[in-house]
Amino acid sequence: MTTAFGTTNAAVLKDSKLQIQTFHGLKSSGSVPLSRNVNVFSVSSSSSSSSSLIKAVSTPVKPDTSSEPKRSKVEILKEQSNFIRYPLNEELLTDAPNINEAATQLIKFHGSYQQANRDERGPKSYSFMLRTKNPCGKVPNQLYLTMDDLADQFGIGTLRLTTRQTFQLHGVLKKDLKTVMSSIIRSMGSTLGACGDLNRNVLAPAAPFARKDYVFAQETADNIAALLTPQSGFYYDMWVDGEKVMSAEPPEVVEARNDNSHGTNFPDSPEPIYGTQFLPRKFKIAVTVPTDNSVDILTNDIGVVVVTDADGEPQGFNIYVGGGMGRTHRLETTFPRLAEPLGYVPKEDILYVVKAIVVTQRENGRRDDRKYSRMKYLISSWGIEKFRSVVEQYYGRKFEPFRELPGWEFKSYLGWNEQGNGGLFCGLHVDNGRIGGTMKKTLREIIEKYNLNVRLTPNQNIILCDIRRAWKRPITTALAQAGLLHPRYVDPLNLTAMACPALPLCPLAITEAERGIPDLLKRVRAVFEKVGLKYSESVVIRVTGCPNGCARPYMAELGLVGDGPNSYQIWLGGTPNQTSLAKCFLNKVKIQDLENVLEPLFYYWRRKRHTKESFGSFTNRMGFEKLKDLVDKWEGPVEAPARFNLKLFADKETYEAMDELAKLQNKNAHELAMEVVRNFVAAQQNGKGE
The missing domain is CATH 1.10.1220 (Arc Repressor Mutant)
Incomplete structure (x- = not known):
């Protein structure tokens, strides 16, 4: 049975519920057993192959509500929202500086979070953070200049680069939201789906190499982003009065989205993939090439790796699934998780495979408790074999064996690099991704003067692209005068460090991250010097103000996760190439007491490490029980390293x-x-x- 689904009346949507029947006891060669947590419309298929169909029947008009699955409040809000419109559309018209709880949930799908300045006392000072959506971190020249202007005119005067290759614009007032949103849209940008229960920004290596594998990875990321972009028009209705300011989609994207030969779609729905409920929680995808782990590939719900032949021609993809960082303090049933191999698919199938994985999560991810709604918990519960079997039925084919890959490396692409097409690109380190002051002014002047396009990296840095050789010297001089130095002149600790914004604006923050990390890195450098570590040595340090893991601290060699006022959990055991999951070493360490922990750890790393052994690998080899004993018994270095004073200035x-x-x-x-x-x-x- 197929039900038409074209009405835009929220009340009609609510009163016309159909629920997919759960099938029990079906064999793997039959239909996919569904366990729907939401009210949706039944699915039909024109395929004659019963082995790949998703069979569904409608429930009576008045179902037995006693057996309905429990749903979270957000699930009900989504269902009654007329595809993410109501009541946000009404709340935006009021004179109040804020919006109500339901609208606060819905505006996330539009790419915004409501915030309040937690440093201020008295009545709450409301504003909105906007997050752009930039697949591969690509930022056209016009969009960069627009974002720079908006930060000054409507924000707090700074731009922030995120760990998912996007901008965050802080401090926008409610009355200015439509002006800011429409400006972004008309400048070739978007914030659609940058937040909310749907696919987030698709990562890919930011380096603008002309190599076939890099170009193919970035094109694939663009196509996946287009495939999973909402189709019901709520975004454009809200911010540009229904005008569709969009570029034409590749035909293969349209074909994959509309294909329902294996029961993946909601027929006749404005949202063929998402339906009324969208996904149970946020969903993250990254695409890369072998060896390049600039995207933290194993932290994503889906990781896609280009596989080439001996001549460098792309042939297909290895697929990872089930990564994710978020957790909740003192709740061991929540945890960070690394993605694991699912299988290999030929290159022409990638959109269908991604869609099959998304639909598997849509149909089976938990919708009763948002703490457990990410796909990593579904895979942890089912196991990878069952998950693969269900995905294969939505895909319509079996996965091929995972192809062997070389080892992963973290690549920052800082400094001057050849693009491979005659041009140059310049990667610039930006502490904590925060662009402001002289740096912001100089970047604006360079990008505008030379008409440069920009790319943002997953490590909160920025790349200036398509630079002619004749421009290298004047650009280098201008950057240096603004404090944007060649990476060799930046402290190695800073080059790989990351922090989330945390206080004062993030409502989830327990303690400091971005504002605290500059001092923290100086203190770590002082500890290095005290215990005799060389200046050129480094560890990957990441800091977050809460356990949600936005700066991916659980992949760091030294992760600090806020667990109280001026207090942090210390996580150890990540590796420089981002392939190992850290573990919690200590809880409730006050910020002023960090040296008591770090000094013995770094001292014994210097004394007892194997040749070229990273700090994270050292802590894993030693084991936490031994390390805690060393910390507890620490009385200072046995010998003080020699120090030399040099007179550096003669004039x-x-x-x-x-x-x-x-x-x-x-x-x-x-x-x-x-x-x-x-x-x-x-x-x-x-x-x-x-």
């Missing part, structure tokens, strides 16, 4: 010039000069001197 003019550059980085001239000297010596020792 006043050089000192004053260095002092000006140092101030841009919140340092003094001596500190900056020592960094330059250390990096120069290290480069010479490594055979990389120029």
Whole structure:
């Protein structure tokens, strides 16, 4: 039975419920057993193959509500929202500075969170954070300039680069939302689906290489993003009065979305893949090429890896599933998880496979308790074999065996690089992804003057693309004057560090992250010097203000996760190539007591590590019981490393010039000069001197 689904009246939607019947005891060669948690419309298929059909029947008009599955409040709000419109459309018209609870949930689908400044006392000071959606981190020139303008005109004067290759714009007032949204849309941008219970921004390596595998990975990410973009028009109705400001989609995307030969779609629905309920929770996808783990591939719900032949021609994809970072303190049934191999598929099938995985989660992910709604919990419950079997029935084919891959490496793409098409790109480190002040002004001038496109990285950095060789010298000079130095002059600890925004605006934050990490990194550097570690050595440090894991702390060698006022859990055991999951080492460590933990850990790493053994690998090898014993018995280094004082400045003019550059980085001239000297010596020792 197929039910038409075209009405836009919320009341009619609510009163016309149909529920897919759950089938019990079916064999794997038959229909997919469904366990629906939501009221949806039944699915039909024109396929004659009963082995791949999803069979469904409608329930009576007045079903026995005693047997209805429990649903969270958000699920009911979505069902009654007329496809994410009501009551947000009404709330935006009121004079109040905020919106009600239902609208607060719905505006997430439009790419925004309501926030309040938690530093201020008294009545709440409401504003909105907007997050863009930029597959592969691609930002056209016009969009960058628009975002830069909007930050000054309607935000707090800064842009923030996220760990999913997007912008966040903070501090937008409710009365300005439509102006800001429409400006983004008309500048080739979007915020649609950047938040909410649907597919988020699709990651891919940001490097604009002309290589076939990189280009193919980025095209695939674009197509997956298009496939899973909502179709019901709620976004454009709200922000540009229904005008569809969209580019044409590739025909293969349209074909894959509309295909219902294996019962994946809601026929005649404005949302053929999502239906009225969308997904149980957020959904994250990343695409990359072998060895390039700039995207933290194992932290995603779906990880897609291009597989090429000997000539570098893309042939298909390895698929990982089930990664995710979020957890809840003191609830061991919630946990971060690494994705695991699902199988290999030929390149022409990738959109159908992604759709089959999404539908498997849509039909079976928990909708009663949002703490357990991510796909990682479904796979943990079912096991990978059952999950693969269900996905194969929506896909219509068996997965081929996973193809062997080389080892993963973290690639930052900082500094000057060849694109492979005659042009250059320049990767710039941005501390915590926060662009403001002189840096923001200079980037604007360079991007505008040279008409550059931009890419954002999953490590909160920015890449300037398509630079002519003649522009390299003037751009380098301008960047240096703004404090955007060559990566060799940036502290190695800073290069891989990440933090979430946390306080004062994030409502979930328990303690500091972005505002606290600059001082934290200086303290770690001081500990390095105290225990005799070289300046060129580093560890991957990530800090979050709560356990949700937005900066992926559970993949860090040293992760700090807020668990109370000025208090953190310490997680250890991630690796520099982002392939190992960290574990909780200590709870409730006050920020002022960190050195008591870090000094013995770093000291014994220096003394007892194997050759080239990373800090994360060292902590895993030693084991937490032994490490805790070393921390408990710590009384300071056995020997103090030798220290040498060098007179670095022979003339006043050089000192004053260095002092000006140092101030841009919140340092003094001596500190900056020592960094330059250390990096120069290290480069010479490594055979990389120029």
